Amino acid sequence: MNLRLPGLLFFALLGAGLLWLTWPKQPIPFVAVDWHGGIRRGDQAASDVVLREYDAQGQLQLLAHAQDAYHLPEGNQTFLNGLSLERFRRQGNLALQAEHGLLRNGDQELLAWGQVLATLGSDSTLRTERLRYDPKSGVIETQDPVFLTHGRSTLQGVGLWASVKTEQFRLLHQVRGTYVP
Amino acid sequence: ANAPDAGLGKGPIHISADQLQGQNKPVQEAIYSGDVVMQQGDLIIHAAQLTIHAAAGKVEKAVATGSPVSFTMSSAERHGYGQQLTYEPGSGRIILSGDAHLWQGKNEVSGNQVTYLLQSQQTAVTASPGQRVRSVFYPAKGGSAKP
Numbered sequence: 241m242n243l244r245l246p247g248l249l250f251f252a253l254l255g256a257g258l259l260w261l262t263w264p265k266q267p268i269p270f271v272a273v274d275w276h277g278g279i280r281r282g283d284q285a286a287s288d289v290v291l292r293e294y295d296a297q298g299q300l301q302l303l304a305h306a307q308d309a310y311h312l313p314e315g316n317q318t319f320l321n322g323l324s325l326e327r328f329r330r331q332g333n334l335a336l337q338a339e340h341g342l343l344r345n346g347d348q349e350l351l352a353w354g355q356v357l358a359t360l361g362s363d364s365t366l367r368t369e370r371l372r373y374d375p376k377s378g379v380i381e382t383q384d385p386v387f388l389t390h391g392r393s394t395l396q397g398v399g400l401w402a403s404v405k406t407e408q409f410r411l412l413h414q415v416r417g418t419y420v421p
Numbered sequence: 422a423n424a425p426d427a428g429l430g431k432g433p434i435h436i437s438a439d440q441l442q443g444q445n446k447p448v449q450e451a452i453y454s455g456d457v458v459m460q461q462g463d464l465i466i467h468a469a470q471l472t473i474h475a476a477a478g479k480v481e482k483a484v485a486t487g488s489p490v491s492f493t494m495s496s497a498e499r500h501g502y503g504q505q506l507t508y509e510p511g512s513g514r515i516i517l518s519g520d521a522h523l524w525q526g527k528n529e530v531s532g533n534q535v536t537y538l539l540q541s542q543q544t545a546v547t548a549s550p551g552q553r554v555r556s557v558f559y560p561a562k563g564g565s566a567k568p
Binding site: 419 | 435437438439440441446480509
């Protein structure tokens with residue numbers, strides 16, 4: 241009888257055995273993802289995501305973390321859950337955290353929603369329910385109620401436009417401010 | 422008049438308005454507009470627009486405009502109005518300008534500019550060139566009118 245067939249069979253069994261031995265015993269956490277109509281080619285999901293972005297001098301410019309993320313090629317959108325990011329700047333870092341985030345337009349626009357908290361430098365904070373952030377222009381916008389603090393002083397209103405770069409801002413309606421010396 | 426409130430010009434400043442436009446640099450400035458009400462202690466200012474000049478979060482000057490801008494201070498029985506009001510919490514000064522009028526109770530002074538010092542409760546009035554300052558004092562019961 242020809243020896244080649246048993247040989248191939250032997251190596252196949254050996255390979256399967258090795259694969260079984262090396263297979264991780266603890267289950268890889270499966271990212272529960274709502275793929276909006278089913279999984280399609282190109283969909284990607286990841287958990288415990290850390291993104292680091294560097295400038296031309298190799299300095300860390302942006303550090304972002306998400307508990308999980310999934311990318312939909314259709315519309316080039318990336319959904320993030322449990323989002324926190326920090327942009328490192330000479331004049332004070334900008335940190336932002338939210339329950340959910342959506343990167344779209346080729347990562348040129350970040351929508352964040354769900355207990356959004358942004359901090360600018362060491363003593364300015366912004367709280368709202370939803371906001372839009374354009375990293376390139378540094379503009380933050382929302383139509384929702386916002387609550388800002390600067391030291392012990394507070395400001396609140398409905399609707400905000402702010403530029404992180406020029407440090408200018410507008411509150412659009414129902415403004416209340418308290419300056420505490 | 423009643424003893425001045427020791428907290429005059431001190432304590433938190435509360436402001437409400439329709440809109441706000443603010444900046445942190447080059448200087449900290451906030452422009453409140455639309456039915457603006459500013460309060461510190463019992464000093465209350467009503468204006469169409471109010472610009473806050475601050476440094477390190479502390480209000481150095483508040484400039485209010487309106488037609489007119491008005492203020493009241495119940496503790497000192499004072500009220501007044503003008504086209505512009507400048508309030509300096511640090512020095513405790515209120516400067517009314519542009520057809521400025523200031524009352525203490527029924528007594529009134531008016532001129533182009535009225536400066537009122539919160540702590541000492543002194544008042545200085547100046548008139549435009551060619552015009553004069555006006556004061557009206559009502560004799561208190563018992564004959565003597567107190568400025």
